[in-house]
Amino acid sequence: MLGTDGCGMNWHLVVTGPHRGHLWLVTGEGATPFGAEFGHTTAESGFAGWVRHWAAGGPADGEAIGPAAFDGRQRLGCAELGGWTSCRTAVVARYVRLAEFGEHRAGVAADIRRGGRHPIADPSGQRRRPGPDAASSGTVERPARLLHRTGEPPIHPPTDRDPQLPYWCGLGVEVVPAGCDHLRVRELDELVQVDDPAWPELQDVFAAGAVPVRVLAPDPDEGRRCLLQMQVTARSTLGALAWNCGGLVLDDGWLRVFGGGSQEGQGLPSIGQVNGFPAVFDPAWYPAAGLVVGHDVLGGVFVLNGQDCAAAGRPGAPGRMIYFAPDTLAWEAMDMGHSAWVAWLLSGRLETFYDGLRWPDWRRETAALDPSQGISVHPFLWSEEAHADLAATSRRAVPMREVLGVAADFARQAGPVDPGFLGEV
Known part of the structure; x- marks a missing residue:
């Protein structure tokens, strides 16, 4: 295990099997690989790419780390992790924009404290929504x-x-x-x-x-x-x-x-x-x-x-x-x-x-x-x-x-x- 984002969300480097050398985000209910080849990010896969990615400040706006890019129809289990027996059946569905905000929000009660307005609203408050004719x-x-x-x-x-x-x-x-x-x-x-x-x-x-x-x-x-x-x-x-x-x-x-x-x-x-x-x-x-x-x-x-x-x-x-x-x-x-x-x-x-x-x-x-x-x-x-x-x-x-x-x-x-x-x- 290389690090944690809290709430049982841990980053692991796989050392055996077909995914050897790849980073995986593993939680109590799910797991997903890191790297552009998996469609989750534009960052290079592997340990070096992972380090460079976080050192550069994480993903660009709107880019999701973790299962957000999955189509919601795939399931990955221990066999895909090369015999990693500590992994539960992995239901890949969690949306995790971790680096985008600099830290993970732990639980429903905590807010990530970062200034600015909500992304759906124009800063001026003047953007118009389309209505009926x-x-x-x-x-x-x-x-x-x-x-x-x-x-x-x-x-x-x-x-x-x-x-x-x-x-x-x-x-x-x-x-x-x-x-x-x-x-x-x-x-x-x-x-x-x-x-x-x-x-x-x-x-x-x-x-x-x-x-x-x-x-x-x-x-x-x-x-x-x-x-x-x-x-x-x-x-x-x-x-x-x-x-x-x-x-x-x-x-x-x-x-x-x-x-x-x-x-x-x-x-x-x-x-x-x-x-x-x-x-x-x-x-x-x-x-x-x-x-x-x-x-x-x-x-x-x-x-x-x-x-x-x-x-x-x-x-x-x-x-x-x-x-x-x-x-x-x-x-x-x-x-x-x-x-x-x-x-x-x-x-x-x-x-x-x-x-x-x-x-x-x-x-x-x-x-x-x-x-x-x-x-x-x-x-x-x-x-x-x-x-x-x-x-x-x-x-x-x-x-x-x-x-x-x-x-x-x-x-x-x-x-x-x-x-x-x-x-x-």
Whole structure:
């Protein structure tokens, strides 16, 4: 072992077998080789190339180290490492832009402290997002949504808590390279009984968060079904939420994060119910376009991109969060992984994110909702009238499926693209 990036992420030099002389990044759940020939970086492979790469300051902007460049469909095991018996079955899916930020963010609670604005927002805040055709629908374009307040350091994902993506967003069961015999489905015990589970850390984040959060009691049977189908461990934030809670209700009811489903009479559906998971585990099933992980009361939809996101017409990279904005009827890339997204939700930055979409006394209205309800706004949020004076609009509580259905219908008729699947509620 040559060094560590923390959180069980270690750099190893292979000394035997076909990969002798190559550097590998090995974690508790995955492994990936370093070097241009593997498609992960433009840097030279081998020890000398690795040293020169880090000495030069790491990858160029947007260049990923580690499994980010994999297509999400390959699996590497001990045989590929030349008999390296300390390696577990390696599910290559972790996104690790380690050197880009100078240090690794350890866990969901820690931010990498580096100045500047979030990369999706123009520094001037003046970049415009494409909206529906104003001439035909009366809609207006709006400035790009800023994820962070002026002067605040951005959250740079991904983190060690992001899920192992290939199981659920690639082919369901990966294509195994020649020489590997590790194709198998992980049983529940393997997914739950892990070192360093994310849930205790998440509980600390909830307690210290800048927004109110209500943790719903879980439905054990539904949580088990969700975890098995996603094939992610409880060490990931996604797996921890599915296994340990029925979901989260944040900011006095404004936003809902899906977990394992709640047994409460007015609880949230599970992430499996929202995404239409098979009733019985099916290793060949996966959400091709992505996984719906959260809704806000206005019909905004948070999705963790799947492997086929480009084919689905959605922005961003696989394994990154995107948002369907109810005021523009368009998808927006958020440039963060799932675990960083959960931390961001609790960071106090929602006020900036929803600038222009919250009216005076909105907390009273959202707090009165049950989790199955959303808020219908008339004139619609994408109209010039709502943009000019949101407080003057008429609002009422309706089933969440109605809020999503209206937004989806208008997006198909007048929006920039068909938004596709927004979740079943």
